[in-house]
Amino acid sequence: MKQLSDDRSAHQVAGDLDAMRALMHDSFRYVDSSGRQFDKETFLDQFVDPTAIQWIAQDTVTFDETVRGDLAVVQLLLEEKFILGTNAYEGRFWMLHLYVKEDGVWLWQGGQATMINEG
Incomplete structure (x- = not known):
């Protein structure tokens, strides 16, 4: 799972x-730290497409996985730096990612992000 998570991050950045x-799974669902919901295509448009977002860094601070059969739950603490539109963002986010195995292939089913307030 760690390699798959690292690959996901590298492709995104x-x-x-x-x-x-x-x-990504076709029924992918994601909720960002502002509570906005995304399906597969809207996530790609907002968080991957280089015309919308310019990634500076997405670094894994902590990684924990639980795998049960064809379901994997991954908990991450990520440090992210990116430019979205005209705004620059930097912060730590706790992420919960779900992966499912279909026909022997692990796919990212979706997840949720929470901004960590360290103040």
Whole structure:
């Protein structure tokens, strides 16, 4: 799972839409730290497409996984830096990612992000 999670991050930061699309389940759902909901295509448009977002860094601080059969739950603490539109963002986010195995292939089913307030 760690390698798959690292690959997901690398594809996202690189803006590789095709690689990310192949990694994501068709019924993908994601809730960002502002509570906005995304399906597969809207996530790709907002958080991967280099015309919308410019990633500076997405670094894994902590990683924990629980795998039960064809379901994996991954908990991450990520440090992220990116430019979205005209605004620059930097922060730590706790992420919960779900992966499902279909036909022997792990796919990113979705997840949820929470901004960590360290003040």
